[in-house]
């Protein structure tokens with residue numbers, strides 16, 4: 001496994017250890033933007049607390065009963081549970097994540113749903129059979145990869161012909177170098193982003209067709225500052241002597257140049273029928 005991936009995984013273990021607050025990307029429409037109230041009302045507190053998504057990848061999907069859904073970087077399992085409701089008892093939902101602590105949370109949260117299976121692995125080399133998946137979903141994960149093309153290639157490999165990918169992910173342009181080099185900002189899904197056009201090009205190169213941006217959610221500097229501070233408690237604890245409010249306003253100023261250039265996009269693509 002790449003050192004970078006190990007570092008990202010460590011940041012998520014630290015986030016769990018520190019009891020990080022939910023950082024499902026806040027887009028001004030509430031904490032769980034993109035989800036129905038009924039989606040989040042039914043799940044456990046710790047699943048909400050440790051959800052780190054940036055949208056609801058299933059929102060525009062037409063997942064049918066009996067189908068197989070694969071969630072890349074499933075985290076604590078919110079989207080696994082929602083997918084399980086859609087595929088029903090005869091379907092399958094597979095969650096892959098690199099982080100053992102996340103998988104432990106997901107196992108606890110999904111234990112009453114036998115159609116959900118968890119596998120430890122990386123999205124750049126999926127522990128999943130080729131040509132076996134109807135829907136690949138992912139929520140705020142591919143941006144974290146240093147080898148996004150391998151992740152795109154893997155999506156194309158595991159999808160059945162006619163299968164679809166629907167991901168919520170952070171994309172952006174002209175991200176300042178300081179944001180790119182901070183491991184904590186990267187782990188908060190801001191530092192490793194590529195642009196929408198690079199995303200779509202990567203999907204096409206992998207052999208996926210019809211790449212499209214279905215929706216966008218924008219952040220203001222205040223929201224990004226919250227995402228960064230929630231995602232990186234250990235990094236920020238070094239600055240806490242200044243007081244949290246001062247810290248937050250400082251962070252808000254620092255991230256302002258990033259805010260206009262970064263957003264959450266819901267991106268779809270398909271594997272064509274032969």
Ligand SMILES: C[S@@+](CC[C@H](N)C(=O)[O-])C[C@H]1O[C@@H](n2cnc3c(N)ncnc32)[C@H](O)[C@@H]1O
Pocket residue numbers: 005008009012050051052053054072073074075076077078079096097098099102121122123124138139140141144145189
């Ligand atoms: C931003 S969180 C999103 C988690 C979940 N999708 C959600 O919506 O709450 C990113 C997740 O991806 C996992 N992850 C990061 N890089 C990964 C990689 N290369 N392969 C597999 N999982 C990865 C992390 O362990 C973490 O659980």
